[in-house]
Amino acid sequence: MPDFNKLFDEWAKSYDKTVYGTDNEYVEVFQNYEDILKYISDEVADKNGIIVEIGVGTGNLTKLLYEKNLNVVGIEPSKEMRKIAKEKLPNIDILDGHFLSIPIDKKVDAIVTSYAFHHLTYDEKKKALEYLDKKLNNNGKIVIADTMFESIEYKKNLLKYVELNECFNLLNDLKTEYYELLDDLCVLFKELNYSYSLKKMNKYVWVISAVKGGY
Numbered sequence: 001m002p003d004f005n006k007l008f009d010e011w012a013k014s015y016d017k018t019v020y021g022t023d024n025e026y027v028e029v030f031q032n033y034e035d036i037l038k039y040i041s042d043e044v045a046d047k048n049g050i051i052v053e054i055g056v057g058t059g060n061l062t063k064l065l066y067e068k069n070l071n072v073v074g075i076e077p078s079k080e081m082r083k084i085a086k087e088k089l090p091n092i093d094i095l096d097g098h099f100l101s102i103p104i105d106k107k108v109d110a111i112v113t114s115y116a117f118h119h120l121t122y123d124e125k126k127k128a129l130e131y132l133d134k135k136l137n138n139n140g141k142i143v144i145a146d147t148m149f150e151s152i153e154y155k156k157n158l159l160k161y162v163e164l165n166e167c168f169n170l171l172n173d174l175k176t177e178y179y180e181l182l183d184d185l186c187v188l189f190k191e192l193n194y195s196y197s198l199k200k201m202n203k204y205v206w207v208i209s210a211v212k213g214g215y
């Protein structure tokens with residue numbers, strides 16, 4: 001698995017400035033950030049059991065889940081990100097782990113993640129979903145928010161737009177990280193017998209909400 005820890009350890013202190021819109025290159029990626037986190041939290045608001053959040057970063061979604069009195073446990077591989085999340089949320093367990101290593105023995109009711117799934121290659125995503133499926137109770141939900149593309153054409157046009165706007169860091173991310181076509185991710189859920197719904201949140205980000213055993 002590619003190791004993003006160094007990058008995120010370095011980004012941890014300024015991460016909240018990026019997501020709340022002070023980094024011009026990424027403004028549109030994080031457009032409606034709070035609405036995206038709220039949408040995810042609403043999707044799992046009926047769950048009484050454990051909700052695992054993977055790749056919590058500085059804990060912004062974790063905080064929202066906690067404020068809804070949900071039983072959330074955070075997973076985060078970057079030490080510096082964990083430190084900031086723990087400062088914000090001293091009452092929540094934020095554990096060292098990642099998409100393929102969740103140090104929780106019990107089955108859980110939901111698994112949520114925002115802006116993190118693209119760190120896995122497609123094969124790793126497939127393995128991760130199979131692994132997470134084993135941790136999830138029947139009728140449990142997986143909710144993933146991330147940049148995804150509705151078609152190859154859409155991706156091509158978006159890359160052109162990003163280049164024209166001279167957002168070269170973003171362009172590099174879009175070319176080198178593992179952003180998927182929506183259809184390719186949906187196939188993985190179908191194979192695992194999940195039903196799913198899709199919602200577009202901005203030019204980049206979609207949310208997939210998938211229910212176990214619903215297909």
Ligand SMILES: C[S@@+](CC[C@H](N)C(=O)[O-])C[C@H]1O[C@@H](n2cnc3c(N)ncnc32)[C@H](O)[C@@H]1O
Binds near residue numbers: 019
């Ligand atoms: C862009 S941040 C998103 C943080 C937060 N979820 C949010 O929405 O603001 C991506 C996070 O994913 C974490 N991450 C990177 N690779 C990961 C992996 N393989 N498994 C879980 N988390 C990972 C990073 O350490 C980082 O905290």
